[in-house]
Amino acid sequence: MSEKTSLSTKLPAKLYIVATPIGNMSDITYRAIEILQQVDLIAAEDTRHSGKLLSYYQIKRTMLPLHDHNERKRTNVLLDKIKAGQSIALISDAGTPLISDPGYHLVNQCREAGVDVVPIPGACATITALSAAGLPTDRFLFEGFFPVKEKAKLDKLTSLIEEPRTMVFYESPRRIIDTCEKIVKVLSFKRKLVIARELTKIFESFYHLPAGEMLDWLKQDEDHCRGEFVLMIAGCEKQQAIPQTGLTTLKILKKELPLKKAAALTAKIHNLKKNDLYKWGLENLSADED
Ligand code: SAM
Numbered sequence: 001m002s003e004k005t006s007l008s009t010k011l012p013a014k015l016y017i018v019a020t021p022i023g024n025m026s027d028i029t030y031r032a033i034e035i036l037q038q039v040d041l042i043a044a045e046d047t048r049h050s051g052k053l054l055s056y057y058q059i060k061r062t063m064l065p066l067h068d069h070n071e072r073k074r075t076n077v078l079l080d081k082i083k084a085g086q087s088i089a090l091i092s093d094a095g096t097p098l099i100s101d102p103g104y105h106l107v108n109q110c111r112e113a114g115v116d117v118v119p120i121p122g123a124c125a126t127i128t129a130l131s132a133a134g135l136p137t138d139r140f141l142f143e144g145f146f147p148v149k150e151k152a153k154l155d156k157l158t159s160l161i162e163e164p165r166t167m168v169f170y171e172s173p174r175r176i177i178d179t180c181e182k183i184v185k186v187l188s189f190k191r192k193l194v195i196a197r198e199l200t201k202i203f204e205s206f207y208h209l210p211a212g213e214m215l216d217w218l219k220q221d222e223d224h225c226r227g228e229f230v231l232m233i234a235g236c237e238k239q240q241a242i243p244q245t246g247l248t249t250l251k252i253l254k255k256e257l258p259l260k261k262a263a264a265l266t267a268k269i270h271n272l273k274k275n276d277l278y279k280w281g282l283e284n285l286s287a288d289e290d
Contacts, residue, residue, distance in 0.1 A: 011038045011087035015078070015110050017103065018089045019096040019122025023201035023228075025056055027123045033057055035120055040086040043078060045093045045102055053091075066090065068102050075106045082115050089120075096124040100144045100170055126168050129196035129230035132206060133166075136235065140166040146179055153179070157186040160233075161244065167233040173225045180215040183233065187211065188284040192234035198227040212286065242280055246270040250277050254285055 016035050021027040036042060036059050043066040044050035050063060066074045078088055092101035110117050130137050141160075146169055147153050160167060171179055176195075183191060189212030198204050209217060218224050249269055253262035259281045267274035 009038065011035070011040075012116070013082050013085045013087055014116040014118050015082060015107070016087065016089040016118045016120055017097050017107065018091050018120040019124065020050070020053055020091050020094065022095045022123045022125050022128065022199055023204075025053070027200055028053075028057075029120065029122050032120045032122055033059070036061065036089055036091075038087070039089040041078075041081065042089045042091060043074065043106075044091050045097075049093050050091055066102060066106065071102050071105050075109050078106060079109060079113055079115065082110070083113075094123075094125070096122065099124055099126065099142075123200070125170065125196075125199055125228070125230050128199050129194075129232060130166070130168060133194040133196060133232050134208065135166040135192075135194055135232055137166065140168055142168045145170050145172075146175070148175070153182055154186060157182055158244075161187060161247070162236050164235040164237075166235050169231045169233070171229045171231045173227065173229065176225055176229055176231070177215070177218050179231065180211060180218055183211045184215055184286075187233065189215075189286050190284065194232040194234075196230040196232070199230065201227075203227065242272060242276055243270070246272050246277065247280070250281060251285065254281060259285065 016039060018032050018035055019028075020032070036054070036057070039061060042050070042054075042061050042063045044063045045065070045067050047063040047065050053059075054061065054063070064074070064078075066078070082088055090097050090103050090106065092098075092103070095101070097103040098107065107117050126142055130140060141163060143156070143160075147156055169179075180193070183193065189210060191211045193209060193211050193214045195207045195214065196205075197207070207214065207217065246266055250262055250266040253265055256262075257265070260278060263274045263277035263281055266272065266277050
């Protein structure tokens, strides 16, 4: 037990942001357990879900639901309680609160009001996935969940074509195939992907494949789409010499024409080199791409 938080201490009136496991119940720090044992109140995304964690660690504390739909209303109540001397922990269903989880408004308002916010670090699916994926981690881009709507998803991917950093997404089993299809379409069938599935759980697994092969693998068997996913996209290897407008034209023309003809027309329209476009097409557009 740390010096700062022995069981007999009354915790200072602050907001504690406590990371909880993302699967394996043992992935929680001693400090997190101490804090949860000692706070006056625990604000939890889903109190039934978090109840299992608390009973596993025999923590008996009052919980209050705080989720996307009531966060703004709850923030005032929780702020008043902290100002009145209570200590409050915020937890989410899994991992680190605020990382694709509720809590931003509450933390922001605490900061605005001069209330101390204390992070209690621990599991996070992004960092867990990156740490074992084998993709560059010196710099990375966390994008959370993809937009659900078709156009917004395509626009998001288009904006990332030249992104050189490793990109990290959360994705649901219902949408993983659709997302891979769009990655093939926008980023090419060759772009390297890593899927980290069921991290820290019994069926934890990592799959490294080019986007086209990942799509085939996902479609092979319904079981391949089950579980929780972190999807990582390798960054663009070299800065694209061909401007995006040229690539877009080439892709559109390639749907109607042989690559050679499509490259020649694109070159004329955008004043580009037809050999560069042809080479890019060979490397990035599959022969049967629609
Ligand atoms: N706050 C969490 C964190 O720190 O990672 C993320 C919460 S977000 C609502 C839930 C998403 O995270 C899931 O849909 C999945 O994409 C990813 N995720 C959470 N746990 C995971 C796990 N054990 N394995 C793989 N992905 C996981």
